[in-house]
Ligand SMILES: Nc1ncnc2c1ncn2[C@@H]1O[C@H](COP(=O)(O)OP(=O)(O)OP(=O)(O)O)[C@@H](O)[C@H]1O
């Protein structure tokens with residue numbers, strides 16, 4: 706019943722703002738700044754961002770530190786609440802929805818089943834061992850527990866995650882190990898839309914190649930990706946379009 710009401714609401718939103726058929730994501734005028742009350746200051750995050758991403762496309766974003774790259778991804782995943790603008794996403798569950806305004810319940814559903822996010826820094830889950838972190842994520846995507854387990858092990862093996870670490874808490878892991886775990890957790894679900902915030906930072910070359918390899922596999926299987934990279938040359942051949950950021954906006 707609730708599903709029907711939610712679907713009806715989604716259809717109304719879709720009718721209000723249809724987007725081109727080939728697009729999965731259509732961002733219009735996205736702005737997010739931060740007010741620091743104690744210092745009586747306003748810090749620029751991102752300003753008036755327009756960006757559309759076609760289904761199956763891989764769009765790369767580069768730019769200087771502090772230019773607002775992570776702010777955009779956090780708005781899409783709604784860990785940042787946008788101040789203004791629209792983020793249209795053509796979801797499988799609810800049709801075309803504005804992620805800037807969608808209710809929390811539907812946003813949680815999308816985070817669980819459709820939109821993956823590899824954050825720049827791993828926020829470790831307390832008292833959960835490495836394998837269980839990935840397995841919990843896989844279990845949300847695969848109903849069959851045997852499949853979830855097999856996909857988890859495949860992912861940890863792909864990233865050369867040493868077996869002795871599988872049943873340890875990751876709070877003591879190295880930066881690169883945490884990052885690889887973070888990527889495995891997001892990628893194991895094979896999300897429709899994957900947001901990557903510098904997924905290759907602090908990785909050695911062999912690990913970078915593994916990430917690239919998985920990104921290519923996901924792309925072939927139809928995942929749409931928006932990724933921030935320090936060095937987009939590394940993604941040559943996978944990246945379809947590139948944007949560069951400066952002071953909160955895109956530059957040519
Ligand atoms: N929660 C917050 N509160 C206050 N200011 C913030 C917050 N998040 C980001 N900022 C500020 O917004 C600006 C953009 O930050 P953002 O994290 O998007 O940069 P970035 O381009 O991802 O940088 P980096 O390459 O270093 O990761 C920075 O000046 C940052 O200090």
Ligand SMILES: [Mg+2]
Nearest residue numbers: 774775776825
């Ligand atoms: Mg960042």
